[in-house]
Amino acid sequence: MIPAAGFARIDLENVGVVLDGRPVLANVTASLGAPGLVGLIGPNGAGKTTLLRALAGLVASQGRVLMNGQPLARLSPAERARQVAYLAQERAVHWPLSVREVVALGRLPHRGQGHDDQAAIDRALDETGVRAFADRPIGHLSGGERARVLLARALAVEAPVLLADEPVAALDPHHQLAMMGLLRRHAEAGALVMVVVHDLISAARFCHRLILLDRGGVVADGPPDAVLTEPTLATHYRVRAVFPQVGTQALPLAWETLGP
Numbered sequence: 370m371i372p373a374a375g376f377a378r379i380d381l382e383n384v385g386v387v388l389d390g391r392p393v394l395a396n397v398t399a400s401l402g403a404p405g406l407v408g409l410i411g412p413n414g415a416g417k418t419t420l421l422r423a424l425a426g427l428v429a430s431q432g433r434v435l436m437n438g439q440p441l442a443r444l445s446p447a448e449r450a451r452q453v454a455y456l457a458q459e460r461a462v463h464w465p466l467s468v469r470e471v472v473a474l475g476r477l478p479h480r481g482q483g484h485d486d487q488a489a490i491d492r493a494l495d496e497t498g499v500r501a502f503a504d505r506p507i508g509h510l511s512g513g514e515r516a517r518v519l520l521a522r523a524l525a526v527e528a529p530v531l532l533a534d535e536p537v538a539a540l541d542p543h544h545q546l547a548m549m550g551l552l553r554r555h556a557e558a559g560a561l562v563m564v565v566v567h568d569l570i571s572a573a574r575f576c577h578r579l580i581l582l583d584r585g586g587v588v589a590d591g592p593p594d595a596v597l598t599e600p601t602l603a604t605h606y607r608v609r610a611v612f613p614q615v616g617t618q619a620l621p622l623a624w625e626t627l628g629p
C-alpha cells in the first residue's frame with residue numbers, strides 16, 4: 370500500500386490533444402482530489418487513453434495540468450516518473466524477464482534514492498497475488514496473469530498518482546473484484562488513482578467519481594449514480610440496463626466474491 374503522505378491533487382485546465390492534425394481531446398477541465406478512485410469511462414475512441422497518456426507526459430497536450438498546484442510539465446522526467454505511475458492498455462511484454470524482474474522495473478525511477486525497493490516489490494507482488502509465480506518468465510503467463518503482473522509493476526512505483534488503462538479488462542470476475550478493491554484501497558490510503566473502465570457495473574461499484582468522455586470532451590462528471598443515468602447511457606453509449614432471464618432465473622448484473 371502506498372504510504373499516506375497527504376492526498377494527491379491534480380487540476381486539469383482546458384487540456385487538449387491533437388493527433389495527426391485531428392483534435393482528439395478538447396477543453397478537458399477537472400479538479401481531482403480525495404477520495405480518489407476516479408473512473409474514466411466512455412465509448413470506444415472517446416479519448417480516454419489519450420487523456421491518460423497526456424497526464425503521463427507521453428503525448429504533447431495543450432492547456433495546463435497541475436499536481437498539488439505545480440505544473441506537471443515542469444517536473445524532470447525522473448521526478449514525473451516517481452510522481453505519476455502509468456499502466457498502459459497494451460499488455461504485450463517482449464522482454465525475456467521473470468515476473469519479479471518486471472515488477473522491479475517499477476522501481477527504476479527511485480534508483481539511487483535510498484528507498485527500500487525490495488519491500489515495495491514484495492508488497493506489489495503480494496497485493497496482486499502474483500508472488501506464487503514470481504520466478505516464472507513473464508512470457509509464459511496467461512493474459513490475465515500478465516495483466517496482474519503489469520499492474521504490480523505500476524503499483525511498485527508507489528507514486529502518489531496512478532493512471533491505469535483498463536487494468537481489469539482481461540481478468541476473471543473474482544480477480545476483477547479483487548483488483549478494483551485494491552485500487553480503491555490505494556485511493557483511500559492517499560493515492561489519486563485514475564482508471565479507464567469499460568465495465569460500468571464495476572465502475573459504479575468501486576469508483577468514487579466517474580468522468581464520462583465522448584468525442585474528446587467531458588460530457589458528465591460526478592458520483593456514479595449522477596453519471597450513469599438512463600438518458601446518459603442512451604445518449605453516449607446507446608445502451609440501456611436490462612435484467613436478463615434464463616428460464617425462470619434472472620441473471621445477476623453484479624457479482625460477490627466468495628473468498629480470497
Ligand SMILES: Nc1ncnc2c1ncn2[C@@H]1O[C@H](COP(=O)(O)OP(=O)(O)OP(=O)(O)O)[C@@H](O)[C@H]1O
Pocket residue numbers: 388389391393411412413414415416417418419420
Ligand atoms: N496516433 C494517433 N493518430 C491519430 N489519431 C489517433 C491516434 N491515436 C488515437 N487516435 C484517435 O484518437 C481518438 C481517441 O483514441 P483513444 O485511444 O484515446 O480512445 P479511447 O477512449 O481510449 O478508446 P477505447 O475505448 O477504444 O480504448 C480515436 O478516434 C483514435 O482513433
